[in-house]
Amino acid sequence: MSFTRAEAFAPATMANLGVGFDILGLALCEPGDIVRVVRREQPGVSIVGIEGDGGVLTRDSRKNTASVAANAFLQTIDAQDGVEMTVYKHLPLASGLGSSAASAVAAVVAVNALFGSPLTLAELLPACLEGEACVSGYHADNVAPSLFGGITLVMGVEAGQIHKLPVPPNLHLALVTPNVGVPTSEARAVLPKMIPLQAMVTQTAAVARLVSALYRGDIEEMAAAMELDTVVEPARAHLMPMLVEVRVAAKKAGALGMVISGAGPTLCAVCDSEGIAKAAAAAMKDVYSEEGMGSAARHTQVGIEGARVLNLA
Amino acid sequence: MSFTRAEAFAPATMANLGVGFDILGLALCEPGDIVRVVRREQPGVSIVGIEGDGGVLTRDSRKNTASVAANAFLQTIDAQDGVEMTVYKHLPLASGLGSSAASAVAAVVAVNALFGSPLTLAELLPACLEGEACVSGYHADNVAPSLFGGITLVMGVEAGQIHKLPVPPNLHLALVTPNVGVPTSEARAVLPKMIPLQAMVTQTAAVARLVSALYRGDIEEMAAAMELDTVVEPARAHLMPMLVEVRVAAKKAGALGMVISGAGPTLCAVCDSEGIAKAAAAAMKDVYSEEGMGSAARHTQVGIEGARVLNLA
Numbered sequence: 001m002s003f004t005r006a007e008a009f010a011p012a013t014m015a016n017l018g019v020g021f022d023i024l025g026l027a028l029c030e031p032g033d034i035v036r037v038v039r040r041e042q043p044g045v046s047i048v049g050i051e052g053d054g055g056v057l058t059r060d061s062r063k064n065t066a067s068v069a070a071n072a073f074l075q076t077i078d079a080q081d082g083v084e085m086t087v088y089k090h091l092p093l094a095s096g097l098g099s100s101a102a103s104a105v106a107a108v109v110a111v112n113a114l115f116g117s118p119l120t121l122a123e124l125l126p127a128c129l130e131g132e133a134c135v136s137g138y139h140a141d142n143v144a145p146s147l148f149g150g151i152t153l154v155m156g157v158e159a160g161q162i163h164k165l166p167v168p169p170n171l172h173l174a175l176v177t178p179n180v181g182v183p184t185s186e187a188r189a190v191l192p193k194m195i196p197l198q199a200m201v202t203q204t205a206a207v208a209r210l211v212s213a214l215y216r217g218d219i220e221e222m223a224a225a226m227e228l229d230t231v232v233e234p235a236r237a238h239l240m241p242m243l244v245e246v247r248v249a250a251k252k253a254g255a256l257g258m259v260i261s262g263a264g265p266t267l268c269a270v271c272d273s274e275g276i277a278k279a280a281a282a283a284m285k286d287v288y289s290e291e292g293m294g295s296a297a298r299h300t301q302v303g304i305e306g307a308r309v310l311n312l313a
Numbered sequence: 314m315s316f317t318r319a320e321a322f323a324p325a326t327m328a329n330l331g332v333g334f335d336i337l338g339l340a341l342c343e344p345g346d347i348v349r350v351v352r353r354e355q356p357g358v359s360i361v362g363i364e365g366d367g368g369v370l371t372r373d374s375r376k377n378t379a380s381v382a383a384n385a386f387l388q389t390i391d392a393q394d395g396v397e398m399t400v401y402k403h404l405p406l407a408s409g410l411g412s413s414a415a416s417a418v419a420a421v422v423a424v425n426a427l428f429g430s431p432l433t434l435a436e437l438l439p440a441c442l443e444g445e446a447c448v449s450g451y452h453a454d455n456v457a458p459s460l461f462g463g464i465t466l467v468m469g470v471e472a473g474q475i476h477k478l479p480v481p482p483n484l485h486l487a488l489v490t491p492n493v494g495v496p497t498s499e500a501r502a503v504l505p506k507m508i509p510l511q512a513m514v515t516q517t518a519a520v521a522r523l524v525s526a527l528y529r530g531d532i533e534e535m536a537a538a539m540e541l542d543t544v545v546e547p548a549r550a551h552l553m554p555m556l557v558e559v560r561v562a563a564k565k566a567g568a569l570g571m572v573i574s575g576a577g578p579t580l581c582a583v584c585d586s587e588g589i590a591k592a593a594a595a596a597m598k599d600v601y602s603e604e605g606m607g608s609a610a611r612h613t614q615v616g617i618e619g620a621r622v623l624n625l626a
Contacts, residue, residue, distance in 0.1 A: 023518040153525065155518045163525060194507040200516055200544065205336040205468045207517040208524045212466065212476060215528040231513065 003312050007036040008110035010307040011149070012091045013098035014173075014268055015141040018226030018233065018259035019206040024165075025098075025145040025152050027303035028173065032146075033099070034088040034310065035066055035106040037114050043082040045070045052089035061085075065100040066107035069131025073108045076127060077118050083111055092296065094184070095177045096262035098142030104131030105146040105307045113309040121147060121306075122159035129157055136184050142262065149306025151214060167302045168217040172277035174255060174269040176246065176284040179294040182239050187263035190235050199231050223257025223270040233260060240264045245287045253283040274299065316625050319427035320349045323419035323620035324462070325404045326411035327486075327581055328454040331539030331546065331572035332519040337478075338411075338458040338465050340616035341486065344404040345459075346412070347623065348379055348419035350396040350427050357395040358383045365402035374398075382417035382444025383424045389440055390431050396424055405609065407497070408490045409575035411455030417444030418459040418620045426622040434460060434619075435472035442470055449497050455575065462619025464527060480615045481530040485590035487568060487582040489559065489597040492607040495552050500576035503548050515543050536570025536583040546573060553577045558600045566596040587612065 011032040017024040040046075045067040047059050061067035066087050074082065085107065093099050108127045112119055128143045144152045144162045155161040206228035213221035237243050240260055246267050247258040254276035255269035267284065271277040277299035285297035324345040330337040353359075358380040360372050374380035379400050387395065398420065406412050421440045425432055441456045457465045457475045468474040519541035526534035550556050553573055559580050560571040567589035568582035580597065584590040590612035598610035 020517065020521070022514045023521060153518065153521050155522060163522065165521075165525060191510060193510055195510055195513055197504060197506055197508055197544070200508055200513045201335045203513055204333065204517050204520040205466065207521050208333070208336060208466050208478075209468060209476065211521045211524040212478060212528070215525070231510070 002116045003039070003114050005036070005038045005311070005313050006110045006114040006309060007034060007311040008106045008113060008307060008309050009034050010102045010106035010109060010146045011303045012102055013142045013145040014096075015098065015262040016232070016259070017210065018257070019203060019210060019229040021229065021232045022139070022141060023154055024210075025141050025154060027145040027149045027306050028097075029300045029303040031091040031298070033090055033102040033106045035103065035110045036086045036088070037070070037083040037107070037110045039114055040082050040084055043074070043080060045074070045082055046084050047087065048084045049086040050089065051087070053093065056093060057087075057089070063134060065131040065135045066103040068134045069104035069127050070107040070111045072127035072130035073111050073119075073124065077115060079115060083114065092177055094181050096182070096260065096264045096266040097177070098146055098262060100135040101128070101132050101142035101146050104128045105143060107131065109147075109307045109309060113312050125159045145306065147307050149304050150302060165211060165214045166217070167304060168214060168219050168222060170272050171219055172271040172274050172299060172301055174250065174271055174277045174280035174284060174297070174299045175261065175266055176281060176288070176295050176297040177266040178241055178288050180241055180265050182263060182265045184263040187236055187239060190239065191232060192235060195231055202228070202230050219270065219272040220256050226259050226270065227257045229259070236260060236264060240267065241293065242287050242291060243267065246284050249283040249287045250280045253280040255280040315429045316352070316427050318349070318351045318624070318626050319423045319622060320347060320624040321419045321423035321426060321620060321622050322347050323415045323422060323459045324616045325415055326455045326458040327409075328411065328575040329545070329572070330523065331570070332516060332523060332542040334542065334545045335452070335454060336467055337523075338454050338467065340458040340462045340619050341410075342613045342616040344611070346403055346415040346419045347401040348416065348423045349399045349401070350383070350420070350423045352427055353395050353397055355395050356387070356393060358387070359395070359397050360400065361397045362399040363402065364400070366406065369406060370402070376447060378413040378444040378448045379416040379420035381447045382440050383420040385440035385443035386421045386424050386432075386437065390428060392428060396427065405490055407494050409495070409573065409577045409579040410490070411459055411575060413448035414441070414445050414455035414459050417441045418456060420444065422460075422620045422622060426625050438472045458619065460620050462617050463615060478524060478527045479530070480617060481527060481532050481535060483585050484532055485584040485587050485612060485614055487563065487584055487590045487593035487597060487610070487612045488574065488579055489594060489601070489608050489610040490579040491554055491601050493554055493578050495576060495578045497576040500549055500552060503552065504545060505548060508544055512544050515541070532583065532585045533569050539572050539583065540570045542572070549573060549577060553580065554606065555600050555604060556580065559597045562596040562600045563593045566593040568593040
């Protein structure tokens with residue numbers, strides 16, 4: 001069975017969860033990117049439009065994360081036909097919310113649906129990773145939660161190395177993205193290459209506490225454990241304006257903890273009710289406003305479902 | 314309410330669980346140390362006998378782990394009376410099974426019972442740590458599981474920093490202790506002081522996978538995760554005779570994984586049935602026998618209960 005047009009959504013994601021550098025991530029309910037594809041006889045992928053990126057992203061289908069991912073999928077299934085693609089960016093670029101991953105995942109999920117869903121979700125992973133690789137390296141931190149949804153433990157780039165962890169009920173998140181660019185490459189460059197053995201001990205203990213808290217549905221413990229990172233946040237903190245002040249404001253509003261989302265600059269507060277998440281998002285935004293900095297604030301929950309097909313005809 | 318004599322048991326423990334260096338530990342059902350105390354009017358602690366240590370342990374009550382721990386307890390409760398103490402060592406010294414911790418814990422639990430149980434289990438922790446400290450430093454890796462039982466996550470030396478983790482049903486362990494001394498100090502000295510950041514990422518991922526497996530009761534996953542340590546075992550392997558051969562033999566007998574118990578030289582295989590644990594223990598012992606090395610092998614389970622009072626009169 002095949003179709004003429006398909007549209008898919010893939011959510012923004014938060015990698016790291018503080019102490020889980022390069023191994024933990026979660027999908028947000030919103031925002032997310034949408035990719036629309038139309039089947040054509042000519043093989044390959046052409047980008048016919050990108051909206052919402054302010055003209056920043058490349059339209060070159062050999063370089064854009066969404067088209068590269070879709071192309072990898074088409075090669076996997078040995079497709080004779082190709083697609084024309086439109087990308088609707090609903091999440092900010094270089095903000096620590098997995099923008100490139102969301103575009104890649106939405107593209108692959110859309111094209112898979114268009115061709116009659118020949119591959120399972122897990123089988124879509126390699127193509128998504130190909131797309132992500134052309135922007136930020138071959139890793140699944142953001143791709144995995146965007147594709148599978150929920151909270152993911154990423155031990156490698158094979159589907160069998162990705163585990164889903166329980167999502168505590170009543171977990172709400174407040175996110176604020178200041179108008180400042182933090183390229184992932186710079187956020188990586190400031191990390192120490194070597195760390196003391198004792199830092200590993202502290203970090204493994206905090207990750208163990210975090211995973212245990214997820215299984216017990218204990219959001220307070222979860223938030224406390226997330227904040228115990230002694231390696232990555234201290235190295236990156238100077239790249240995140242007002243980090244300390246935003247944390248104080250979020251907690252004053254009732255948030256239980258706050259961490260950098262991915263490589264930043266988005267900051268994410270962990271809350272146990274929608275009301276508190278709403279208040280924390282506003283309080284976090286106020287900190288930037290008082291400094292004359294623009295920012296985008298939102299509150300949301302973990303997206304249990306991950307990427308999905310919106311339309312198919 | 315007070316008594317004239319008391320006797321308590323505290324189990325041997327396995328620290329680290331492979332990848333959980335310095336943070337994870339578990340109590341064994343057996344073996345364990347037994348401490349008997351008799352109340353006397355004179356304050357302080359006198360050691361009147363130690364059995365099963367081959368005369369190796371100090372009888373000096375200011376230096377022995379059991380008496381130092383008991384003394385710390387007596388000071389905590391401001392006791393006017395003291396005790397005469399006999400220690401029955403049922404587990405080998407310097408073998409990676411938490412020998413000093415078991416003696417300290419048994420002593421404190423016995424004296425607490427003798428004085429009418431004025432303190433809770435959690436309140437006994439500091440006195441136990443005092444005893445452990447005079448042998449191997451102020452840390453709770455072995456003391457915590459010996460005192461509380463089960464599988465413990467140790468984030469520090471306060472009772473509030475110790476969490477119990479679920480014990481998978483049908484978890485069986487095969488242990489073999491070769492007749493070779495590996496002082497904890499030497500096993501610590503060979504560890505790297507600095508490690509690559511990537512090793513931390515791998516280690517945190519493995520610990521996350523291990524904790525997740527415990528909650529899901531998945532022994533195969535648990536064993537696989539335990540073996541993923543890339544930092545501690547590689548550094549210590551040369552101190553453990555026949556490590557590779559024993560692992561091969563254990564797995565051939567059906568074990569799902571094998572790690573160094575604490576600082577070694579005891580090796581511990583993870584199994585999912587009593588029959589396999591029995592076979593694995595025999596197979597592991599055979600490896601040493603073929604090399605002309607003596608060893609003690611046993612199979613047991615996780616001791617859910619931890620330390621306990623055996624007699625009180």
